[in-house]
Structure formats: C-alpha cells, structure tokens
Amino acid sequence: MFSFAVVxxxxxxxxxxxxxxxxxxxxxxxxxxxxAQGQNLTQGFVGYxxxxxxGFMGIGAYISTLLTMNYGFSVWATLVIAPLLTxxxxxxxxxxxxxVKGHYFSIVTLAYNxxxxxxxxxxxxxxxxxxGIPDVPRPSELILFGNxxxxxxxxNLNYYALALLAAVLATTCCALVLHSRAGRVMLAIRQNEDLAEAIGVVTSRYxxxxxxxxxILAGLAGTLYAHYIGFLNPEPFGVDQSLNIILAVILGGSGTLTGPIVGAVSVTFLPELLRFADSFRLITYGLILVMATIFLPKGLVPLVASCWRWLRSSQPIARHNKPTSKA
Structure with a gap:
C-alpha cells in the first residue's frame, strides 16, 4: 500500500x-x-x-543516440537495446x-570511468x-487505448510519466533481487565475504x-537522459558525476530500497534550493553533503526509521505510566 501511495x-x-x-x-x-538504484546494488547490497x-550511463546514452540518429532505430527500441549492450x-x-576486493575494486572502476x-x-x-551531439530525438508518439x-x-508530462515508470521498474527490480536468494547472498558478501567463500559461495558470480x-540500470538512465535533454556531450559522465551518485546513495541510506530515492531527489533539488546563496551555492552544497556523510553515516532513511521505531516503542510506556483517575 505504501508503494502505491508513493506512486x-x-x-x-x-x-x-x-x-x-x-x-x-x-x-x-x-x-x-x-x-542511484543501480549504484545501490553494488554499493549497498554487496558492499563494493x-x-x-x-561512465556506464554515458555508454547507454551514446549507444542510444547513435543508434537512433545514425542507424534509424526508434527510441523505444533503444530503451531496451542500449541498457542491454551496456x-x-x-x-x-x-x-x-x-x-580484486575492497578499495582496489573502487580504484579499478575509477580507471574505467x-x-x-x-x-x-x-x-x-x-x-x-x-x-557534443545536438538535436537528439525524443521518442515518437505513443498510441495507447486510442489516446x-x-x-x-x-x-513534458508524458516524458515525466515515462521516467516515473522507469524509476518504478528499477526500484521493483532491486526489491525482487533483494528478497531473492541472490539478494541474501549479496548481503552475506557485504557482511563477511571471506566467510561466504568459506561455506562454498562463489562470490565472484554474485x-x-x-x-x-x-x-544496465545506468544504461537505461543514460538513454532516458539523452533523449530528454536533446543534447549530448561527455561532461555529465565524468568521475565527478559518479561521486555524486555515490553520495546520493550514502545520503539517502545505502542498502535500503528507499534510500536511493531520497538521495536522488536530494541531490537534484538541493543545489536549486540553495540558489539564494548565489556564488557560495556549490560550496554550501558540498558542505551539506560532507556534514551529512559525517554525522549521518547510515543515511536519512535509516535515521527516520530509527526515530519512528523509538516513537512507537515509547508510546506503550507513556500509556502505562499515565495516572489513572480515581472514582
């Protein structure tokens, strides 16, 4: 019910x-x-x-753009093809x-980007x-139920709905993975990879x-981004963007399903809400992210969940200690 309410x-x-x-x-x-949901699969579930x-977002964006503009593919087809090729x-x-394990994996992926x-x-x-590449086409008109x-x-509200559908599918996909056997193994790797290997788990496979x-989710995001913005150059796909994605997951709550949602919304809207700071906007934004990472290491979603549990657990105590009126 909560998921339907959010949608x-x-x-x-x-x-x-x-x-x-x-x-x-x-x-x-x-x-x-x-x-961010894609980033959370490795960062939050596996601990890598x-x-x-x-970088993979950029690959998806360029594959889709080149297929549509140079080879005549429809955008609807590349929404499937580009993520799969990525x-x-x-x-x-x-x-x-x-x-390789631990920080060495991060260094290798940094080199990839x-x-x-x-x-x-x-x-x-x-x-x-x-x-860059200008005039990246939008998806063609879609006819559904006579509309x-x-x-x-x-x-465009229809493109907003398309992006919402993609976000729902990505979150649902991650939820299915998390609650599957593969998801449980991934969480075990995050907790203690050596122990998982000792009991016979082929950790490299997971x-x-x-x-x-x-x-694949990064490639899907890149495809959606390219055909929404309508102009494509490499600038949005640098290492600084990858670091922003990592921060979004940390800020929302790594290893949770709702954390990437909160983090993604935060890193999108926070710079805009800080426009009053003018020339200090980016500095203020950076300081907020640094402070949040230091003082909220588990993220906003686990913090709110802990506060909610504390409030619920304190209610029975309050009712128990409430003085009863004498007849």
Missing amino acids: AVALALPHAFKSPYYIHLMTLALIWIVL VSIAQA GLLAIVAGYPSLR MVIFIVLMTFRALTGGEA VFSFEGRS KLFAFVMSS
Whole structure:
C-alpha cells in the first residue's frame, strides 16, 4: 500500500507544481533514481563501491543516440537495446575487475570511468567530443487505448510519466533481487565475504551479477537522459558525476530500497534550493553533503526509521505510566 501511495503522490506532483521548471527537475530526479538504484546494488547490497556508474550511463546514452540518429532505430527500441549492450560491456569490464576486493575494486572502476570519459572526448567523429551531439530525438508518439501521447517539449508530462515508470521498474527490480536468494547472498558478501567463500559461495558470480545489473540500470538512465535533454556531450559522465551518485546513495541510506530515492531527489533539488546563496551555492552544497556523510553515516532513511521505531516503542510506556483517575 505504501508503494502505491508513493506512486500516486508522484503522479499528482506535476499537477500540484505546474511550473515547467519544477516538472523538468522532477523528471531529472526520476532519472537519477534509476541511476542511484543501480549504484545501490553494488554499493549497498554487496558492499563494493563502483566509481564507474556515470561512465556506464554515458555508454547507454551514446549507444542510444547513435543508434537512433545514425542507424534509424526508434527510441523505444533503444530503451531496451542500449541498457542491454551496456550490460554486455559491463560483463567484459567486471569479470577481471571483480577479482580484486575492497578499495582496489573502487580504484579499478575509477580507471574505467576515466577511460570511458577520455574515449567519449577523443573520438569526435563518432561522439562529437566536447562540442557534443545536438538535436537528439525524443521518442515518437505513443498510441495507447486510442489516446495519442506526445513526448515533445522540454517539460513534458508524458516524458515525466515515462521516467516515473522507469524509476518504478528499477526500484521493483532491486526489491525482487533483494528478497531473492541472490539478494541474501549479496548481503552475506557485504557482511563477511571471506566467510561466504568459506561455506562454498562463489562470490565472484554474485558480485558480477550485481555489477552488470547496476550497469544496465545506468544504461537505461543514460538513454532516458539523452533523449530528454536533446543534447549530448561527455561532461555529465565524468568521475565527478559518479561521486555524486555515490553520495546520493550514502545520503539517502545505502542498502535500503528507499534510500536511493531520497538521495536522488536530494541531490537534484538541493543545489536549486540553495540558489539564494548565489556564488557560495556549490560550496554550501558540498558542505551539506560532507556534514551529512559525517554525522549521518547510515543515511536519512535509516535515521527516520530509527526515530519512528523509538516513537512507537515509547508510546506503550507513556500509556502505562499515565495516572489513572480515581472514582
């Protein structure tokens, strides 16, 4: 019921905030949720911090853009093809890199992101380099139940609904993984990988599964982003963006399903809410993230959950200690 309520609120928000600017921000936040849920699979469930999520997002974005603009594919087809091809590349990259553990894995994925960024910048004939690729097409009109849905326009409610559908599917996918046998093994790896290996678990298989699933969601987010913004260059896919994704998961609550949602919304809207700080906006934003990481190491969602449990547990005590009136 809670999940349905969240989706209902998300559907109602564009009608409450009719400003095209806020609809634009909410659409970006939904794309970020897809991205953060993917990051949470490796970072939160397995305990391996990947610094390549933005790079895989860029791969998905460029694959989709090039397929639609150079080879005549429809955007609807590339919404499936681009994430799957991103996942195949992740298998090639993940198989050797997941043989290392801990911080060494993070260093390897950092190198991956740097290589991806350099390739996107260097191969100008294909990617447009820093100048980018303009006029990336939107999805074609969709006809459902006799109704025509157009996706043109910067702050398009139909594209918002498409991004919301992607965010719901990504969250549902992560929930199914978490509550499956694979999810339980992934959590065991996070707790004690050596012990998991000692009892016969092939940890590399589950780590690769999480890494590939994470990259597929990153590719989906990249595809949605490219065809929403309409202009593509490598800048949004650098290491700094990967660090922002990591911070979003930490801020919301690593290892929880709702944490990436809260974190993604926070990192999307917080810089805009700090516009009053003008030239100090980015510094203030950075300080807030640093302070939140230091003082809220488990994230906002676990903190709220702990407070809620404390309030509920204190209610019976309060009722028990309440003086009874004498007749």
